Structure formats: C-alpha cells, structure tokens
Amino acid sequence: MNPETFYPNLFSTFKKLIFLTVAIILLVLFLNLVRAVVLVFLSAFILTITLNPLVTRLEEKKIPRSLGTFLTLAGIVSFVSLVGWLILPILTVEIGRVTRDLPQYLSLVTERVANLLGADLAILEREEITTLIAQQVLPTIQSVVFQIGQFSITLLNLLIFGAVLFSVLIYSLANPRPLIRTYLQIFPTRLRTKAERALVKGSNTTIGWLWASLIVGLVEGFLAATFLLIIGIPGALIWGVVTAFSELIPRVGPLIMTIPPVLIALAIDPVKALWVLIFYLIMQELAGDLLAPYVRSSQTEINPVLIIFFVVGLTYAFGFLGALIATPVAGFVKAYYEEFYLSGREMPDLETRVEKVLKRQI
Secondary structure, eight states: OOHHHHHHHHHHHHHHHHHHHHHHHHHHHHHHHTHHHHHHHHHHHHHHHHHHHHHHHHHHTTOOHHHHHHHHHHHHHHHHHHHHHHHHHHHHHHHHHHHHHHHHHHHHHHHHHHHHHOHHHHHHHHHHHHHHIIIIISOOHHHHHHHHHHHHHHHHHHHHHHHHHHHHHHHHHHSOHHHHHHHHHHSOGGGHHHHHHHHHHHHHHHHHHHHHHHHHHHHHHHHHHHHHHHHTOTTHHHHHHHHHHHTTSTTTHHHHHTHHHHHHHHHHOHHHHHHHHHHHHHHHHHIIIIIHHHHSOGGGOOOHHHHHHHHHHHHHHHTHHHHHTHHHHHHHHHHHHIIIIITTOOOTTHHHHHHHHHTTOO
C-alpha cells in the first residue's frame, strides 16, 4: 500500500472516530439532562402506536378520529376501572395479610438457610438474624415519615408526568398525520421509503409485543394464582397479578418475579418451594416457546440478548418505566438498523461464515 495515501486515510478515520465519540458523549449528557422529557415522549409515542389500530379501525367505519380517540381511551379507562373494582378489594386484603406476616416469613427463610449451613450456626446467629430484620427490613417510624415526604414529591412528579403524557397521547392519536408528514420530510427523498418501512416495522413490533404480553401475561397469571392457591402459598392472587404484569418486561421480568413466591414457599416448606420453582420454570418455558410465538407476528422476533441489553440500559436511565418501554425501543432500533444499514448488504455465505466462527475455522 502506498504510504502517501495510507496515512492521510488513517488520519481521516481517526478524526471521524473522535468526532463520533464526542458526539455520542454529548448526546448521552444531553439525554441525561432531559431524560424526564425523553421518557414522556417515548412513552406517549409507544402508547400512540399501540392504540392507533383501534382508532384507525373506528375511523374506517366513518367515525371521526377525535371521537374515535375519545371512545378508545374511555373504553380502556372503563375496563381498567371495572377490573380494579372487582379485584382491588380482594388484592388489598391479600397484601395486608402478606405484609403482616412478612417478618415471620423472612425469619423462617433465614433460619432454614442457616440450618442448611449447620445447626450450630442457626443457633448462634438467630439473635443476630432477628436484630437484622428489625433494623433493616421493618421500617422505623422515622423512615416512614421521611418516605411519606418523599412520596408526596414523587406523587406530584407522577401527576405532572401523567398529565403531560395524557395530553401528548390525545393530540397524537386524534391527529397523527401532521406528525407522520413531518417525520417523513426530515429524510431526503431517496431515504423516505426506508424511513417509512422502518416506522411500519417498528410499529408492528410494538403492537405484537403488547398483544403477546397481554395474552401470555393473563394466561401465566391465572395459572400461577391457581397453582399457588392449590398448594397453599399465601398471597396467591398477589403473585398471580405480579406474574401477569412481569411479561411486560420479557426475559428479565418473569425470572425476577419468580423469587417472592419461591421464598415464601421456602418459609413454609422447602418441598413446596421446589415445586413452585419447577412450576414457574416450566410455565415460562412453555409460554415462551409455544404460546408467545403464536400470538405475536414474526416481525417481533428480537434476540434475547438485545432485549436484556435494552432492559438493563433503559432501567438504569429511566427506572421502572424504562424497563417497560425497553422492548418497543429495541424493536425500533432493530427496524432502523435493518432498513438503513443491512438493506442492500446481503451476504449469501453469511451462515457459512457464522459456522466457521463458531468452530474457530480460518
């Protein structure tokens, strides 16, 4: 290679790399400053996409889009209120019962674990275990007062967040065409087809994720509550509801939400804890391999590693709401990557290359 052309090209590459790194750092810093705003609009965008098919279907039936938006939101609020009215009283009693007995469960679990390590250790540390639970698990009066103050601030922020989110959602659903028009005009004419396809594919991923989460979550929640109730695990309804909602955070959520019922079962009977663990693992495997692929389209197939990466990253950036929107965001990133980067870069021998890498062949 000619040195006269190699070094200028190398310098140009390093210069682009430095500019790209600085741009990414500045973007991350900026997003950190305005992360609340980003979270509001990301959440509104995802909700708009998931509810748009319902409003569009009403529009096709000659119902004005503004009225269709009102009917859709009113129907959802009414349904959620009805379900809450039916379940909330029972759920409140269950939560109160489990909360009341929680110190006892914790004490039994720690004693069982200590017994597995040795009987002498359990006797020697029983007093320390009780002290630890009293100091760190059970809240003191001072901490409760402090948390009430913190909750008031959090509640105010939550109300503001909800008001802004609801406003953006209404305007986006009632009149989305100017937003889509502006989005397409951002791109040069030659890239608008790719931008259109990427937006449609990302939207299909989001809708598929929502339906899969709702259907699989309801099935898993019902099965979990029924099984836990049959074998006599306290708070069966609570763990059924938690299991249902955990599907909104795929791969990670169901695994984390398995821990509480297993620990409570361990406090009652180690054999029951083993059965609960086996049941959850089998249920999640069957739901993930059989039910979930059936209820979602093929366009929602996202590598589990990519999903976990986005769940962890967005949870760190935005908290619990970040975990909820992680899968739709991953779907849109995948869609834009495929349309703007992979399109036109097909490799006929790609699978052969993959196998050679796995087998470490040169």
